[in-house]
Amino acid sequence: MDFYSFLIQSLNALQYGLLLFLVASGLTLVFGIMGIINLAHGSFYMIGAYLAFALTSLTGNFFVAILLGIPLALAFGAALEALLFAHLYKRDHLEQVLLTYGLILIFEEVRSLLLGDDVHGIPVPEIFAASIPLNDTLSYPVYRLVISAVCIVLAVGLYWLIQRTRLGMMIRAGSHDRDMVQSLGIDINRIYRTVFALGVALAALAGMLAAPISSVFPGMGSQVLIISFVIVVIGGIGSVWGALIAALIIGFADTFGKVLLPDFAGLIVYLVMAVVLLWRPEGILKKG
């Protein structure tokens, strides 16, 4: 690999890593902080993408679709929490696994009933449709850069929310001892509802933003599910920076794995995870 293509591949890896972080960001909240093992996270991503598709076809404008989609996703998340998850906090964590597995099935089928099983696309919004030429044959889509920028903003925002705000402290406290938080006069239920809704909205937002480049198709949720978990765990559960670093590591491992060791490309991500966790059994950055 010559230096120039190495450089471009690194750029690809960086960008892919950031995209993965975008998908995993909602999971950092819901799984990493609240401790809910949410297998339906991928479905929220899928729902976001389909929302973007449905709303874009309805309104004709991608940005309007996002502006409408976010409150919808928030409301959806809050409703789910109130109806289902709120009843499970005191139960064994594994029962959440069962619940969210059921939800995956429901969401996929409902999607199929409402919107069919076709593959759809959303055009990249006009103003970001350009590409930046890199060499004589290759150019780099501006929209991908926009997504990267959003990722970085999100990472900073999440870090700030979790580590620097009182809300973040309450969430973390609640994941450890709900009764105690309540005894301090804090309505943990409302906080959890908010945070869960936020997590759903983040996943959906990731789906919406990714829709123009990844297209919208059945099963897109399950593709990102496992990798999101991998990222949150490698990074160290509860750590936003950890997740970001992990996403970048996976981005690089995957990108260069595909090019250099195509026969083992599928294995590499998991090899990386195993190695990282054996080296640091609590992830790259521990809690905190």
Next chain:
Amino acid sequence: MSEVLLEAKQLHTYYGSSHILHGVDFHINKGEALGLMGRNGMGKTTLIRSMMGLVKPRHGEVKVRGDAMTGAPTHRIARQGIAYVPEGRGIFPNLSVKENLLMAARPGVDGQRNWTFERVLETFPRLGERLTNGGGQLSGGEQQMLTIGRALMTNPDLMILDEATEGLAPLIAREIWRIVREIGKSGIATVIVDKNHAAVTSITHRSVILVKGQVVFDGDSEVLRNNQALIQQHLGV
């Protein structure tokens, strides 16, 4: 002065099928210091948890400032100016000392902000030295200070201290008693559960003794302190 802050009437509480509280009547007035005593397993903690809404009593009534709040969510009860320092501490190990304190900060019911972060650190200088440590990394006694400090951050009108001096060095324990007394003087009511009867009876106005989920004594602490037979019988010394 004799406005009732927190009141329980004929409380019956069960854990599953075991009947723990058998019709307990209990109240605490504004500004009052009250000792709640009894041997291990007599139901002191259960009474407190029932009043805080952490367990649902099967019969009976809980009133806060005269309003019925039986079975109300804990945070609503706490928001009426009641701070609870549970036995076994309940610090958040995944939060730093500073975060443990800050997350609880809240003005009191009347909007008073007597207890600030700075004042808590003044009261417990040891905590100031360990601000960035995780709560789980503190020594046992430091954790105890942290929970008390955290409760004070909510600027309560009533502090419930369940075994607050457990694991504290004599000097610090004395310091805690001093603070409790001071808290009392500043108008905050206190319910104190502690095995050190001498200390409890000497700083409280009133004492309540529970035996097997029933109130067997409710009266002046002075009286109790001077009645060694009663202490012997119900608390065993």
Next chain:
Amino acid sequence: MNPTSQRLILPLLLAALLAFPSFGSDFYVELVAKTLVLAIFAMSLDLLVGFTGLVSFGHAAYFGIAAYAVAMITPKYDPASLWLALPAAIIAAGLAAFVIGLFVLRTKGIYFIMVTLAFAQMVFFLFHDTNLGGGSDGVNINFKPDAAIAGWAPFDLNEPGQLYYFIVAALVAVYGVLKLVLRSPFGRVLIGIRSNEHRMLSLGYATFYYKLAAFTLAGALAGVAGFLYAVLSGFVTPELLAWHQSGNVLLMVILGGMGNLVGAIAGAFAFTAMQEAFGAWTKHWQLAMGLAIVAAVLFLPGGLSAIPARLKRAMTGEEK
């Protein structure tokens, strides 16, 4: 379930299983056989999840490795000997669990869940992306293993009826082994580890070795299931080791109620029954199944095995 009612119900269930082939059609006999295989698989996982507190999200790896062992040991145009293939499959699975266990048991909690997943995925891709076992298309096992010992065949696995009873026998054997293990001092230690591993350490138990032994045993028992599955279906694909498979068996265990062997069996039955019933009923069976699962979680805390206790409570009129 309390011990006395179990003592009553279990023989009844076993009798029902034994009698079933006389009533059910071929197809259902085979379906029940498959479910029993999954039940063995689920019980082996329950040893880890329900009793030792080790939530493995990669248990399908050992199931699949055993299945592949059968496929590889079976010559293309001849049957393999049962007495070679069965131990080989169990040992392959147990050995894989032992080696993987050496690594994964260094982590805890959610990290453990994910590292077991990682190793299982590696095994999956090993079979999926290389030509080790026919790649992504899988391999056919053209002949079921031959039970003959020196020319004398006690039974014939090609006979669906006999294969069925062979599987029932395996189920009983695995159940028996697990029961023995769980009531032995060794089993008590596992249960203690689930409750409070740190205290077990300070009481003087080298918990790592206990966990490793449990992990290996669970892998080997999953190997029994994998072996039976391969024999029953005659077709082995990498999908057998995919994370969905690990997920499904975990769901069976949770649905049945963790830490209860009969629960694991019930979970396997409930899971296949739902798939069958809803699949036959509507094209949108996954919707029905999803709703059923959500309802089960909300209204059946503790899973299926908690039902008897709940019934009893309801009858004696006691509230929680």
Next chain:
Amino acid sequence: QDKVKVGLMLPYTGTYASLGNAITNGFKQFVSENGGKLGGREVEYFVVDDESDPAKATENAKKLVKRDNVDVLVGTVHSGVALAMSKVARENKTLMIVPNAGADELTGPLCDANLFRTSFSMWQPSYAMGKVMAAKGHKKVVTLTWKYAGGQQAVDGFKEAFEKGGGKVLKDMTLPFPNVEFQPFLTEIASLKPDAVYVFFAGGGAAKFAKDYAAAGLKNSIPLYASGFLTDGTIDAMGEASQGLLTTLHYGDGLDSARNNAFRLNYAKSYKAQPDVYAVQGYDAAQAFNVGLTAVKGDTSKRAELIKAMETAKIDSPRGPFTFSKAHNPVQNIYLRKVEGRENKVIDTPEKSLADPARGCKL
């Protein structure tokens, strides 16, 4: 006479759900055009969702074969599932018709008297594409596909013809199925600077690939060719990126024949949707079975005659008439199509009546 039992084992959930539905629709359309009957008998359907999961394939197939005792097993989309199904069918001597799965083996080493395919073999469209690209004068080509049997076979077929035509493959690239992060490969392509690129992708991944290819600026500098699945059912999702793409397949939307026009009209009426190649394959599965069944007057016990009739039949498909090869794979035209608007317009027929070589088949 009893109803004839048709077992449909197709994906109704998951990534391939829309394909399964289209095949089902096509099949049922023929039956209703035929007066609701096949071979003069009423039809009863037995439907199983195979979820495109090979691990469940054997059991699902047994459900239809053993539980429901179907007279014909129709399925499926996923090649791995179809291979497992064919094993069950062979063991139980059940007639089976494959309405999509293109795995070469089905009409190669695993061919069987009872097994017919009304779709294609992987080899067919890709072989034709190899010829087309060689003819266009491309000398150096890079291939890219998912690493699974289907993709591999497509690339092999392509190479066979392309190298025969004097071309050279610079590099074969694969990525794990169903991974859709193509960026590193696009970079690799840009640095290799081939004359053209040949790919095999389908479904959601196909749409994303075409979009990424265009967005990377490669579409204008290095022409992209593919097997027709790239642009079947995905044109909408690709948007602008689809325009002008050249693919080869045994069907094209704009195939202008009376037969096809009638078929499309009917389909649109019944299902309020445009038919695609999958619908055609399902339709032809019903047609082929009808031919056999009619020949024996609905008496399925005369299996040998039924098969004989199918083997010698000329199926009047919307794609143009085809016959079955010795190995029971369609001998059919392969069209070169170009995406224009929302259609795969047929612009040429590079292979007329192309038969799969059926390597390894002993029929």
Next chain:
Amino acid sequence: MSHATPQREALLVAEKLTRRFGGLTANSNVNLTLERGTLHALLGPNGAGKSTCINMLSGDLPPSEGRILLGGKDITGLSNHQRSRVGIGRSYQRTNIFPKFSVLENCRLAAQSRRQQPWRIVKDAVRDPDTLARAHAAIAEAGLAGREHRIAGQMSHGEQRQLEIAMVLATDAQVLLLDEPLAGMGSDESAQMVELLKRLRENRAILLVEHDMDAVFAVADTITVLVNGQVLESGDPDTIRKSPAVQQAYLGHEGADHV
């Protein structure tokens, strides 16, 4: 307070134990000798490093420096379960039990750890008379007789503290490291516990961390006072009680009563 002992054999010796947590030195150069037949109390303000010291002796924490000898043998490298097997038992300051098990099972597991036979999987664990007897004895000694079948997690705080002690007893350790065993216990139970400690020390070496001074002065043969991780003073109870340094750092002024 001193009492006659047949042999004063040094069982556990800690030499220059040091433990650092980042910038904090929780123990520095702590020397301790635990003799069979004596009870050695370790006192100090909160955060002085007493639990840290116990953690190093029990193997829960590796020391940064220093070594630990048991009966003359260096055991610094042994992990916590290995130390338990060679006869060092400990209780925890924060209750550390099996909350879902019965009191009996808690103690039975502790007793079983002395006779681990993991390979004998056909044996029924609860039918081992030896182990059972030891468990019952420990329960009785800790004052929990009659409550064998209570679920540990459903007992009151004080009862759980008693169970904590019962479990150490069931392991039949030669060296007992007790981290605030009296905390949370009522006066009755405390008094019983003091009696128990007196009995236990007959043929064992005990290290006791405790803030209950009445109890400490009632049973301790030797006292070491730790402040900021360093040994401030060490000696017999009378010397310690009278030491101005100790009074200032830890005890406060005697006679200030309890308040």
